[in-house]
Amino acid sequence: MQWETVIGLEIHTQLATKSKIFSGAPTAFGAEPNTQACAIDLGLPGVLPVLNAEAVRLAVRFGSAIQAEIAPRSVFARKNYFYPDLPKGYQISQYELPVVGKGLVEIVLEDGTVKTIGVTRAHLEEDAGKSLHEEFQDFTGIDLNRAGTPLLEIVSEPDMRSPQDAVAYAKKIHQIVRYIGISDGNMQEGSFRMDANVSVRPVGQEAFGTRAEIKNVNSFRFLEKAIQFEVERQIDLIEGGGTVVQETRLYDAAKDETRSMRTKEEANDYRYFPDPDLLPLEIDAAFIKNATADLPELPDAKRARFHAEHGLSEYDANLLTGSRELADYFEVVAKESGEPKLAANWVSGELMAALNKAEKELAESPVSAPLLAGLIKRIKDGTISGKIAKQVFEAMWQGEGDADQVIESQGLKQITDSGAIETMIDEIIAANSGQVEQYRAGKEKVFGFFVGQAMKASKGKANPQQVNEILKRKLQG
């Protein structure tokens, strides 16, 4: 039987505020345990939550970025469950009336096709603390620094049909939250966590299969592998005569498998109800205008513009708009060099490869955008060939100056003096009479040999077009 995979994602992104969503405790990462947990975060009797304006502003920015409706009135609710890192016994979240309604994002698949993925909603909530199970023999240690940190939970429609779709969507959300500056998206620090709802159904069937939820995935690679594993598990299970149970599963990266997390027979029953400690959140047009006035050009708009304005392929445009920093870098190179396509090739090729190899971030690149533009100008005006340019780039990367300095000091200027090239070619022809005869006897492949010799003799500096022309003429004798 042919199976179709159905995936929906819930993404928790930590909002970049200085203080917590309902208290004045700081949110800095990496502080000593429990030094950033105040009476409100601890759920001590008599305390009251007060909503952080910045958290609301950041949520509104996200809503606007995915073309969603911002609820004029939304309500905070208590989600009740017991766990030691949740001191109040409930998490303040939003349930029936979330702050951000239906929106959409576009993803670009590997073959360049664009697919729209629906976002069902996004709501504000507080994070829980951290449980440390390993440190003590008979106890669990609780660090409540993270308790009360603002989160935006972004819930997608079940619109994804493959692990690749899911990764493309998750990356797109990651890209958006960083573009609009609402989250640092740092996955190592847990600022961007993904839950995947995965089910399978026979191709052609409309009703969804029973889903399993894979919790707390914190890398795109693990997301892809976890979904892959889960899909195979469910298909094997059904084809073997079993049924999928609705449950929460955890991805174990070391074993590359998902396994059941809760075996409790009772389904989660959170008994949501409106939190009487908080009044309804009202957002008016002026608030939205203020929150979104300085929104930057969004990735999709940028991608479309790069495609239209600079003539880049959808693939290149998508790649180069991956982050704001990268897109800005590219635009400086394109503008200063006047060669957008060459700029795109160099940024996505040589530059990215060098950054990856050196494990450097773009901001740390020894070759700045104006420096790279300078190099491209020299390719454009024929001072150097594309091949020599790679050598110049390498030297620039090592800090040996700008393109002109490197070309000058290493004597890499392209030889365009046809007299000099002719002399060189005459010598090559004289030294290789055997190959000349082969060529004249019709073995045209030998031509490549002569080009190779000429480039070797000139250390790659001879202008390739001129070499071709002169060789052709001379060899014909």
Added chain:
Amino acid sequence: MSLDSSDVEKIAHLARLAIAPEQTERYAADLSNILDLVAQMDAVDTTDVEPMAHPLHMAQRLRADAPSEPNQRDLFQGNAPLAEAGLYLVPKVIE
């Protein structure tokens, strides 16, 4: 609507309340009475009434995003039954 003993046991479990077996019948009756009262209210036509999230007719006030709470860990942990290395200790919650 009425609750039976098994509903009471489930609710008690979710709320982590210990209820003696002989009490469940009484709780079932009491809680059912409350639900009956709610059902009575539910029967009223509220078509034009906006659902109420809070009895006060006010909107949530917002706080400026500025850290204002000092570190009072020692004070708070003085109240905790067990704390070590800055962590609150609780009985192990996983095997």
